[in-house]
Amino acid sequence: MENYWNHNTAFHNELVADAKLRGGRVLDIGCGDGLLLQRLAPIAQGVVGIDPDLKAISLAQKRLAxxxxxxxxNDDFLAMPVPPPEERFATIICVATLHHMELRKALQHMGEFLAPGGRxxxxxxxEDKTFMDLLISGLYLVPIRIMDRMHGGMKDxxxxxxxxxxxxxxxxxAAVEVLPGAxxxxxxxxxxxxxxxxR
Structure with a gap:
């Protein structure tokens, strides 16, 4: 399966570099078609991808066969039981998925899946709700369009x-309340x- 570029994959390199600092086991919540899993696999002891969409999981399995x-x-992350300490993760990554879930509950659950020292x-x-949100998004519009063209366009x-x-x-x-220090x-x-x- 091909590699591609979009506003989410643009962050893959820095996520992989951060996970590489710890190695160990990595959990990708909302793994989609598995492109990030493919990039994480060489630097991790083990990588787990979770997604409630069976079609997405099937694509990921094909990519990483x-x-x-x-x-x-293939499940809802919030329905998963917290693993025992020896099966928790050194790194948990969640790209463009948190907004699909109940915010505070998801953040708390992610924290429970992390091993001590994990990230x-x-x-x-x-969502842009305030004037400042709208202003910042508006200022980004032209440079983002330019970057999209430079990368050959968005592929989702x-x-x-x-x-x-x-x-x-x-x-x-919410993050400050649920995950102090975030x-x-x-x-x-x-x-x-x-x-x-x-910690």
């Missing part, structure tokens, strides 16, 4: 999409990055 250290779960990395979407796999519900301010407040900052391509390390 020859990769031994990858496994898949949560979220690339997310937020056939996966489920949903509009974000919370603003970046609301997401930041950092959130706006990123290019109408995304934000949430990082949290578990």
């Amino acid at each position: 020859a990769t031994a250290n990858v496994s898949f779960v 949560l990395l979220v690339i997310g979407l937020a 796999p056939a996966v489920r999409i949903a509009a974000p519900k919370e603003s970046i301010g609301e997401i930041r407040q 950092s959130i900052r706006r990123r290019f391509y109408y995304r934000y990055c949430l990082r949290w390390s578990k």
Whole structure:
């Protein structure tokens, strides 16, 4: 299966580099067609992809059929039981998926799946609710269009999409309450990055 570029895959290299610092087991929540899993597999002890969409899981299995250290779960992440300590993850990655779930419950559940010393990395979407949100998005419009053209245009796999519900301010407040010490900052391509390390 081909590689491609879009506003989510634009962050893959930095996510893989961050996960490589710890190695160990990596969980990709909302793995879609498995492109990020494919990039994580060489640097991790084991990689688990979870997605509730059976079609997406089937595509990921096809992409990674020859990769031994990858496994898949076709389920809702929030319905998964917390694994025992020895099966928790050094890195949890969630790209363009958090807004599909109940925000606080999802953040808490992700924290429970992390091993001590592990790191949560979220690339997310937020709704523009305030004047400042709209202004920043408007300022990004032209440079993002230029970058899209430079990369040959956006290519999106056939996966489920949903509009974000919370603003970046609301997401930041929830993260601070559920995951003390979490950092959130706006990123290019109408995304934000949430990082949290578990002590």
